[in-house]
Amino acid sequence: MADTAKTTHPQPAGRPEKGAEFGYVGIDAILEQMRRKAMKQGFELNIMVVGQSGLGKSTLINTLFKSKVSRRSVMPSDEERIPKTIEIKSVSHDIEEKGVRMKLTVIDTPGFGDQINNENCWQPIMKFINEQYEQYLQEEINISRKKRIPDSRVHCCIYFIPPTGHCLRPIDIEFMRHLSKVVNIVPVIAKADTLTLEERDFFKQKIREDLRVNEIEVYPQKEFDEDSEDRMINDKIREMIPFAVVGSDQEYQVNGKRLLGRKTRWGTVEVENTAHCEFAYLRDLLIRTHMQNLKDITSSIHYEVYRVRRLNENNTHPSDQPNGHSNGVPTHEVLSHEM
């Protein structure tokens, strides 16, 4: 325990140090207390993966968390058929590392973009995301709330772009345009071992240009940078998106080390080698550095937008819904509030 250690330390020392110790209060010990609390509570993270079938979504999730957490690994009989309509399947796991527990939920969307007519394929997904916000909102405005509201809101949506090498397709642009307003989108180039380095740079440039032209804000969004330090870090990341990733959950022996990779007849693609692909950067962004930031932006910005919209809707139709769910205050008072 840090604070007790600090206060017992100066005792054996001489008189002059006792005077210096009077200045120390111990406020920074709160960091230690928070850490302990967080470790006891555990974290939650909800990731959604969206993309056409066959782009390596499940493999990438398995690679990210170094264990078989994707939908395919959990369901014993996976027929490789393409579903006729978009389904939303979510799988939850509790994983632990160095005493830190995390409840990871992976939300998969099989059937996205696979049909011949893909109009409005983003609607089921929008509906799902809004349902999660709604659930959280209902819990929040409950009269007797739970101590800790279970957070099922989607913190991050990884969108898989097929490696055509030319530019974004209309379906990609439509999807990202609709969803960048409600959730953090992280676009990645799937199966990047199909592109040579020049093709990869060209493709990224084209994608960034397309995003800019269509005014799509992907994570990290420029407008949410809080200070110049954030901006610097995020600018570096923004220069690299979309990340060109390769996923693999099989290990091979390369130069005496066992590494995750894909073995082809002309070489082995190492997943964690930054000269080969950018998986390491994606993993750092999602897990090691920006996980909390993702959750913060979801809860403080996207969720708030939803909440404001919802509550305004409620207020403009006070007669329609006798709000038993509102914050306990009867409706006529709400009206007078408005006046």
Place this chain on the structure above:
Amino acid sequence: MRIEEEQKEGWDEEKEAERMHCEKLEKESMQLGKALAVIWSEIHCLHDDIDSIMDLIRNQRNLEGYVGFANLPNQVYRKSVKRGFEFTLMVVGESGLGKSTLINSLFLTDLYSKDYPGPSQRIKKTVQVEQSKVLIKEGGVQLTLTIVDTPGFGDAVDNSNCWQPVINYIDSKCEDFLNAESRVNRRQMPDNRVHCCLYFIAPSGHGLKPLDIEFMKRLHDKVNVIPLIAKADTLTPEECQLFKKQIMKEIQEHKIKIYEFPDTEEDEDSKLIRKIKERMPLAVVGSNVVVEVNGRKVRGRQYPWGVAEVENGEHCDFTVLRNMLIRTHMQDLKDVTNNVHYENYRSKKLAAVTCNGVDASKSKGQLTKSPLAQMEEERREHVMKMKKMETEMEQVFEMKVKEKKQKLKDSEAELERRHEQMKRNLEAQYKELEEKRRQFEEEKANWEMQQRILEQQKLDASKTMEKNKKKGKIF
């Protein structure tokens, strides 16, 4: 000195002797050569004799001697080489699957280069069909290659009926050929029919997409469909095997008829063909860029982890595709197109024409009608239709003319009426004015009269006053 001279003389003599010896040897060798030549020619003659005798022995009922029609294949070959060959290849697939690169690699030309970027560099809103012709010469043989590209296929959000422009194109080319064939003067019949359609499947690793299945189902009886796995360097060998099996299973499930390689009797070829059949669908990688691997130059794709060679049979099936498409089966593709797909189209088209508006009992008889009579009938029908249309149009025209006349008359009457009315108005006004004027004249006359009376009175008055004055002084 003397000794040297003597020696020299000796040497000279020796040289002379040697020279004569050489000459003699030469003469002898020439004679030997001549003798050899004679012997060789005799041997050849003997060979020919033996051959002819063998032939005679073998086919007693055939000809005596050598006629020469065994030379026929050579003649055909020479004529075709002079005429040149035509081949039309269609490539279909979503954008970004490497179709242009594969075409460039197959024919070792830059059909789509940086200066003239292929249609796939831009995403189109609707599916279009574009064709490019190129003339390739190799070893004296000339090939007119037409590449038909379909940019925009499968790229939109809603892809229903994206196969329709492709089907229309193929049908239109068959129709052109049908018309050219049925013409009276058909000296030049260019064969622009699509001989082969390469369909690119995206390397998802799972199976066929609904779009793939729909497209292949609609086109397998119009053109030779060869499915290919594009960008195969994305799959490991195991994934590739699984994927191929899955695709073949689905193709059989949906009863899609892809191009089947013909079985030949010779053992060697059939082994090759069986090997090709096992590897279907072919997984290809395309590249026209030369890189260096272990000191030798190969065409391939350079990655940080290695080089994927295009022409290496272990890496991908590109060489199989090239051999099959160009070196061994090009003629067969054309034959199948001509004999199977074109005939299908032709019989369907002609049957549709004959069954036009005729009941079933008659149609059977009419199917066997000769095409000339058919054409006559068609012409008569056409003429009748034209006449009918003419009469109709005349009627319509007359009606319109009548209407217009009526309208004009109406408006004329209207104008006249108004004219009358205005005239009457004017006359009324005129009369009024006249009245007023008369009145005014009357008044004036009255007034003048009154004035005169007044004057008269005045005169009278003044006269009486004078009289009175004269008479006056009375009182």
